[in-house]
Amino acid sequence: MIPIARPQMGEEEKERVWEAMASGSLAQGPRVRELEEQFAAFVGAGHAVATSSGTTALHLALLGYDIGPGDEVITVPFTFIASANSILYTGARPVFVDIGERDFNIDPSLIEAAITERTKAILPVSLYGQPADMEAVTEIAERRGLAVVEDAAQAHGAAIGERKSGTWGAGTFSFYPTKNMTTGEGGMITTDDGELAERVRLLREHGMKVRYHHDVVGYNFRMTDISAAIGLAQLPKLPAFNERRRAIAARYDEELRGVLTPSVRAGVTHAYHQYTLRVNERDAFAEALKVRGVGSAIYYPIPVHRQKPFLAIGYGHEALPVTDRLTAEVLSIPVHPSLSDDEVSAVIDAVNATAVELGPIEAAAAR
Numbered sequence: 001m002i003p004i005a006r007p008q009m010g011e012e013e014k015e016r017v018w019e020a021m022a023s024g025s026l027a028q029g030p031r032v033r034e035l036e037e038q039f040a041a042f043v044g045a046g047h048a049v050a051t052s053s054g055t056t057a058l059h060l061a062l063l064g065y066d067i068g069p070g071d072e073v074i075t076v077p078f079t080f081i082a083s084a085n086s087i088l089y090t091g092a093r094p095v096f097v098d099i100g101e102r103d104f105n106i107d108p109s110l111i112e113a114a115i116t117e118r119t120k121a122i123l124p125v126s127l128y129g130q131p132a133d134m135e136a137v138t139e140i141a142e143r144r145g146l147a148v149v150e151d152a153a154q155a156h157g158a159a160i161g162e163r164k165s166g167t168w169g170a171g172t173f174s175f176y177p178t179k180n181m182t183t184g185e186g187g188m189i190t191t192d193d194g195e196l197a198e199r200v201r202l203l204r205e206h207g208m209k210v211r212y213h214h215d216v217v218g219y220n221f222r223m224t225d226i227s228a229a230i231g232l233a234q235l236p237k238l239p240a241f242n243e244r245r246r247a248i249a250a251r252y253d254e255e256l257r258g259v260l261t262p263s264v265r266a267g268v269t270h271a272y273h274q275y276t277l278r279v280n281e282r283d284a285f286a287e288a289l290k291v292r293g294v295g296s297a298i299y300y301p302i303p304v305h306r307q308k309p310f311l312a313i314g315y316g317h318e319a320l321p322v323t324d325r326l327t328a329e330v331l332s333i334p335v336h337p338s339l340s341d342d343e344v345s346a347v348i349d350a351v352n353a354t355a356v357e358l359g360p361i362e363a364a365a366a367r
Ligand SMILES: Cc1ncc(COP(=O)(O)O)c(C=O)c1O
Pocket: 053, 054, 055, 056, 079, 080, 082, 083, 125, 151, 153, 154, 173, 174, 175, 176, 186, 187
């Protein structure tokens, strides 16, 4: 079976981790600091603050913007639940708007209508590794006095023109094992806003600048030096990982038939965290791929506003037709950098044979 993800661990990771363990610096220490500096430089942001996960990065970024009870944050339901849960953690309410049919990301033309006097921030998600339309989102946010938190958990190295994901307002990343680079568990906040960086650093460590002197109620959202050691070995490999992902995606774009392949907005560098098709008879399609030895996954089978905890607090009645349609059609196929050329060919053969078997998706709806 060709798996949907395959984390790549080499000698460099082993050496770095062993070095961290032997040093005795196991919790947050010099390696976390070094990873922050290197990641900030990679993204092109003034500051980077490492966290224990992508979820805690989101939570902290929102707290850093002073978002809390009574506030609303505009986001999308077509995402991993952490994007919206992080808003709930602060006591604020997520307000869901629909996504664009072509890029699977927030539809900026729907944002203004969702803004109320309670709105404090917009939280677009750069899903599957394609940056949301951050220019349009930022233009609205600046005009309406709102903060911007880009959930870039899937978008390491993605860019609009020369500008990378993570450089608008605050960006948050995840280093979960299936991501384009990993630290085991881990996350990062990037920003050019020095005050925001200072606030999230404080909140990350129990509100403590001077040991055992606490200024505010904070959290333990720290990354460990062992995780950072993995990250320091992974980060230099990230550009080559992403290049390989893009080369595989280019073959899929070229050779797949009977399915809708991802459309990339002009001027965008896609990081291809996922290569997500729209297919006919999606569940049967996934089964047929499995029979042909190809793993696939549905990101995500239920949109956030229809998940149980959200139904329990009154969500689920929103009219979000594009989200609903795409939820029924999307299927991600392997695009990770460790795929061999033969494996890529096998994926292509399996997808094309399945599309013949189940019939092509009605392309007219999307193009
Ligand atoms: C879009 C999105 N947001 C947030 C997260 C949360 O990251 P983590 O799993 O590191 O907490 C993830 C990762 O799973 C994600 O894909």
